[in-house]
Amino acid sequence: MLNQLTLTELVERLEDRQVSSCAVTQDCLDQIKRVDSELHAFLSCDSEDALAQAKAADQAMTAGVTHREKPLLGVPVAIKDIIAVRNQPMSCGSRILHDYLSPYDATVISRLRAAGAVVFGRLNMDEFAMGSSNENSAFGPVRNPWDTTRIPGGSSGGSAAAVVADECIASLGSDTGGSVRQPAALCGCVGLKPSYGRVSRYGLVAYASSLDQVGCCAKRVRDAAVLLEALSGMDPRDSTTVPQPVPHYTSALTGEIKGLRIGLPKEYMVGGLDAEVETAIKAAVKQFAKLGATVVDVSLPHTDYAIATYYIIATAEASANLARFDGIRYGLRVEGSDPAELYSRTRGDGFGVEVKRRIILGTYVLSSGYYDAYYLRAQKVRTLIRSDFLKAFEQVDAILTPTTPTPAFRIGEKTGDPLQMYLSDIFTISANLAGICGISLPCGFTRDPKLPIGLQLQGKPFAEETILRLAHAYEQSTTWHKERPRIGERK
């Protein structure tokens, strides 16, 4: 069961030649066969291609290539279906892309390949990353590995579930309003959203360009640090990446957090917070204090406006970003008597309800006569939200919150009420508006049913080292990360 190894454990064993990349890749593929009919984390998986990459990695190791040169050599990493992988299908969880194959690799994929990873699988997701529960996947939702009647979170539900169910060693997701952190919390793994501009977006299909960031799901904080280091850095193909040097993130994981200051935003301890989540977070705060961190209250006064602001900016950008899916050049085409009819039929059939809702909302807020009242206003509020955070970060090194207000809810529970659904991102959405980094990690479980609870640490722009250090110290002083769901064990 090599698929159960953490990334760090796997790398150690590969280095010692105790295991081969082929063996671990095969174990992941076997696990997919075993559990994915129940879980539905993968939309597709090209086993042959994965094993060919694994074989190449094994040959490279035999030829003397080390993990110092290629830190992910032979490590199977699964990919959210919104990140372009050359010659692999890409549907973005939508019917509209139909049988589209990407002709090119996203920059993050090139970087994973350069680091030696075995890049495989297409992970299920909410259509075009719009959703918090995976119920917006055109191909049916991913199920939560802890309770398959429940949602895994979204939109990177497949990315989190696949890691937790040991179908891969780690995975890539994308986070526009919490889409990596929220499912990581609900499934019980580590989910990292880097600062805006830290990781290239080239090849990540855009939902909301000014908010999107590629993130990763992993079994341990250290694994996430290794991945982040491989993914980060300026990309000449993405003008929004920043020429900031990439630190050696794992060096930050000293276990030592004495003197670091953690802020608790008073606005976040709001009504609607699940009692068990609140208890778990309070316990985590105590644990941080015990480890030597200083915990203080901070204020983020514009928190209440975050969701409204997000749904104006994100939908406005989405309305333009998704315009290219029109049936003319690729993907689904439903014929019409003229281009306009072809467009509306194709898009009418190809997009799901939530995607249409957001396109219409975004089109509306950009319309002439409404732009100033909505989009322009939202941009101003966004600036205020960002400055709330920057001000808070003058006092503290990180901000601690629950990742989600509740544990995973049941499939179908919130589909009738989009606003309730939007509120499940309330703690994660601000980080995207502010461009800061955030990480979610396990901090407990509800009693019955047993469902994971996640805590979120947010840091200044490009201060991933700080949140990784805090997260790692906490993780190493607790045992939550060692819990496994029982999925697949019965069979």
Add this chain to the structure above:
Amino acid sequence: MEYEAVIGLETHVQLKTRSKMWCGCANQFGAPPNTHVCPVCLGLPGVLPVANEEALRLTVLTGMLLHCDIPRYAKFDRKNYFYPDVAKNYQITQYDKPSTIGGYVDFEFNGGISRVRITRAHLEEDVAKNFHFERTSGVDFNRAGVPLMEVVSEPDITSADMAYEYLNALKDILVYGGVSDCDMEKGMVRCDVNVSVRPKGTTELGAKIEIKNMNSFSGVRKALEYEIPRQIEVVSRGGKLIQSTRRWDDVAGITEEMRTKEYAHDYRYFPEPDLMPFTPTDEWLADISRRVVELPLARKQRLMQDYQLPAPDAQTFVWDKPLGNYFEGIAKTAKNPKAIANWVINNLRAKLGESQTTLADLKFAPAAVAELVELIDSGKISGKIAQEVFSDMFSTGEAPGKIVERKGLAQVSDTGAIEALCDQAIAANPGPAADFRAGKAAALNFLKGQVMKLSKGKANPALAGEILERKLKA
């Protein structure tokens, strides 16, 4: 009532860059369809634009050439509309923060200098080209993403002819600055017209009508020559014009309504989140200002003043810049620049055309032209002989002085020698000689021609005339 036209032009110009606006594909006309394309200019899922810095430089350079302000903050925006020629279904352009604002173009018109103010010149991407076949349509994305600059004029133009001259002046400036080749046949320049009419002397603007689909400057002129009287007729009959877009049909020579204001697009502009705002530094701007060149009109005026050239000659050197530079290279130190201009324009240019060669192929040094003119001006050779000398120097590169010497072409001003030839001519042509004596002055020219013939063209024609006259009158 008399009416006047109010015209503003939006001129789209493809910039002279090696690669496209957002990707590394070649900016090249005429390749087989969809061969200069990549995921970025095809707008495939996941791609991002990266701005071509040379295109930004050329836009700012244009701003400098058109006397615009260069704001220290410019940005790109998305202009949303669905059409198969734009793969993303939005065009990246500059909406409210363009790279240049507020300039002007001065140009010769109606015997004076006219000025049209420039609202802005901004940068955007060209779109693909649609082709319609019998039952299907195709899109060629080679042009998609080519850097395209839009120069928007103020409504300062009052006639079709003025629009035509403005466009030519703008084109000359852009070609001069190396901003664009402005090759109309390759679609490098395209123009939309906004035109309205109003009673002469009033200031309120009439309903603005946009005309599209002109593919040449003369097309613009023709469209306006049709549209202005059409609007005047509607208005003078008491009719009302509404804001609309019309299409020029070049074959039929008419404009037709495409859509009216109520069907106008809402482009839903918003800032392009994939590109950072552009904030030029002093250093960057200084680099570009070093690329500013003398404008065509200024050049013409200077050539006329500095070298006493007639306007058509100066204009020739404006249009043919290399030839003008060649001329100036010689004329700066020459005694008779006007004569040099004549030789360069009338002889050299013709020879280059005949032989299909260029200035770079010339076998003689520029100074040889000055030497040739000197030989004429000093009376050493006649203008006619000079043609022969020029012909030789063009084909062999030999210096004119050497040619004259080697071929013995120096003009004969030796009175004795010419007298002998005159005697010979008079003796051989008693008829014309008698005619002259009888008072027919023109007969002298015939005899002079005979002397020139006998001397093989080398006799000094003035001297020959004098001697003949003296002898005949004696």
